[in-house]
Amino acid sequence: MANQTRRRFLENTMLATATATAGGLMGQPILQAAKANKSANETVRVAVLGVNGRGRSHINGFTGVENCDVVAVCDPDETVGHIKGVENVHKKTGKKPTYYQDLRRVMDDDSIDVVSIATPNHWHSLAAIWAMQAGKDVYVEKPVSHNIREGRVMVDVARKEGRVCQAGTQIRSNPGVIEGIKFLKEGGLGELQVARALCYKRRKSIDHVGETPVPKGVDYDLWLGPTPLRADVPRKSLHYDWHWQWEYGNGDLGNQGIHQMDVARWGIGADTLADSVISFGGRFGYVDDGETPNTEMSIMEYGDKLLVFETRGLPTKHYLGGDAGGNDVGNIFHCENGYMKCSYTSAVVFDPDGNEIKRFSEGDDSYHYNNFVDAVRSRRVEDLNGEINEGHLSSALCHLANISYRLGESSDFGAAPAGLAGNEFAVDVFERTKSHLKDNNVDPSQVKFAMGPKLMVDKKTESFIDNAAANALTTREYRKGYEVPAQA
Template identity: 45%
Template sequence: MKRLSRRLFLKETLLTAAAASAGSTRVLVAEDQAKPSRSPNERLSVAVIGVRSRGGDHAKAFDSRDDCVLSYICDADSAVGEKVAARFKSKPKFVQDMRRIFDDKSVDIVSIATPNHWHCLATIWAMQAGKDVYVEKPLSHNISEGRRMVQVARKYNRICQGGTQYRSTGSNHAAAQYIREGKLGRIKLAYVCTYRSRSSIGPAGQYAPPPTVDYNLWSGPAPMELPVRRKSFHYDWHWFWNWGGGELANNSVHPVDAMRMVVGLEGLGRGVLSYGGRVGLEDCAETPSVQVTIHDFGPMTVVQEVRNLKTASPKRGSTLIVGTEGYLSGGAGGSSVYDPDGKLVQKLSGPNEDHFANFIKAVRNRKTEDLNANINEGHISTADSTVAYPVITTTTTSGYSCLILSSTSMPLRPGIFRSRSTRSKASLASIPSPVGPSGATSTLLALRAIACRHESRMDSSSSITRIRA
């Protein structure tokens, strides 16, 4: 394959996005846009892109199946990719450039576990080349990208599953059924948290990418920072906006997605209010180490909290759903129902389904309705998890600086999200922790008070960001 210059590569990237939006079929279009159902005796050829971390699990999952053959391992770091490829007896071919995979018409499935900034473009290119796609969470790097991915999947009739595997957990399906039957009453509040202790990534420096990394291919559609500020090249990209989205995008997507499935939540709600900052960690990272986002869904309020500081795990799990007839709490390991007085009513359980097997089933029967995590669900969950992005553009490690997002009466429908933001020196310690229904309510009131207090300092002309789901 002819090697492209970075300028030409980025030009093709923009043309691809334009083609997806405008409906052009001239860029990487598959000759057979909707392949017929395959015989159960025919093995599916699988390529995995990005294998340093979660992608290695993808490769193991597909390689372990009798109906699949692992044909390609792709990674921008040749040392990582070659090492992973050598583990498998099927002897998958290693490539650094994912476009070589898309050029191979024998490949049926592309599984993507790259850094976040590559999820959208790699998925679009793969579907345009006639491949079905399994893509890790978060589905996209921003809301607009997610919309394009959904549009392309529908246009080319591709099977695309998001890597939000909690949708295949039996206890979550049992919880959803319990709520659908009205046993929890009217749902008033859903609270999800992700407590994941992180260490400082160190001060900003001037580093070169590892010699085994093709930095041009690693950066792809994102800015190509030189010199690199972070000492640890791999993984710590999560904490910079150009490539990651902090813990909101990294892990909060999982409980948010499971909560949405359990309560049947759709869309982006009517407004969002968020505060947070990078506190407790002195380093060069950009994303918050603590953050609370409060979503207004009319009669229902959703609160999501992330902490990268040392914090004990919630005793009753990472998810709390409060209804008029009691509440439900739990997480990936199971859920329990309690009455309004806190007395245990029922423990919920059910058979789990292998998330990769669920994807393969849909690939063979061509029924998107069989997917547990259809691309559109992954898109909405990613959008709900990261909707606070428009105002969180900078953080500070001095004091307890917060970023306040004051939502107006303008709804989020599919339409316009109007927000005003300001920085407040309010101490995080002075804001109640949303550990339950009363905590969430008091936090919301406290934040509204802070927002009103600083209203006179805000620019009267609101910034407008389109976040159509």
């Protein structure tokens, strides 16, 4: 161990636990590499797609992995690509990567081993599919898809092409949470009853300005990709605020919340979609160009277990500890003999009276990048902590919830809706949501909310039972030249 860091030692010793908790992976064959396997002292060459936001974390992550070089960056915005991409890598490593404006040129570059995707959500699946079809391994940001069907196709392509594909759900690699989930699954608190996920993250208005010009230096055709072609930007800012418009993003449930959705499903031990879903909420407190809800509550059933998700974009009270900015993000697992709270890197166990009885800690994003590169070298899909099928299932749960919300009927806040009747946790969520709005000077009696239908899910086909309107939202119309294939 003399030449091993504590971090890598912990990562290696946790590997068996991590793979044991990953549903649907055991028994997968060793992948065949399109190129010869790389030894630990050979360089893995990485291209990062999208470097304005999360892509900068990808640059930091991969430049921090031993014998791993970021050799190319790609962004349809030339200014972003050069300043936040090329110059950023150069400052960190002393080497200037190649800049590509068109991601298709990245796929054509045979010297690239790995494509790391941090584009807007509407590009995630198609970019990953193109990269794997070009013989490259892929690290793709969450959510791994913009809709359910394209996520499943991406998984199938990974299997067909024999590629290593990791979802950017980095909590999966943090030893503190791995140990906590292991404790939970081994019955440390008795039977699990409810898996709660909280995304209480302050999101301010994006303003109400309508269409704005496309910034100079942006290839907007490439930025739009699979979405409909248009001449303007339907909001004030091209970057980031796309999260709150359905054509491009999936709201905070599919942005921040996908992490907590993934941990909730992990704790339940489910390797399928839920049996049912029902969602309600709205966009409260301001009027802007955003379409997605800033307040959304979703309840899913897994047999006799519930998965309850709460998204709040207005300031809120703390349940997990929170921070000075009013953010409170994480998970709570309610069990027959106590409960467990999870953050990004830790899991804390409590008895029924709220007394702490056990704590697991350790982790940061570097574990996930190292885990991915190790799997690129080993060619073993089961070495991945966030293998693409896991990323697909958790992303698809977010899509399920959003579909129920989008089909919702305008309703008055009053008594709990009939769709929540008989569900103690669901009614509690509804009443707390009303209190939350009042705390933010939003009078529930003066606003409407969308009450989605309860949708039953065919877990085998990953579609809805007897609901054509819901099934229509499991995919989208793709622009010519940017189609996600119908199958792998």
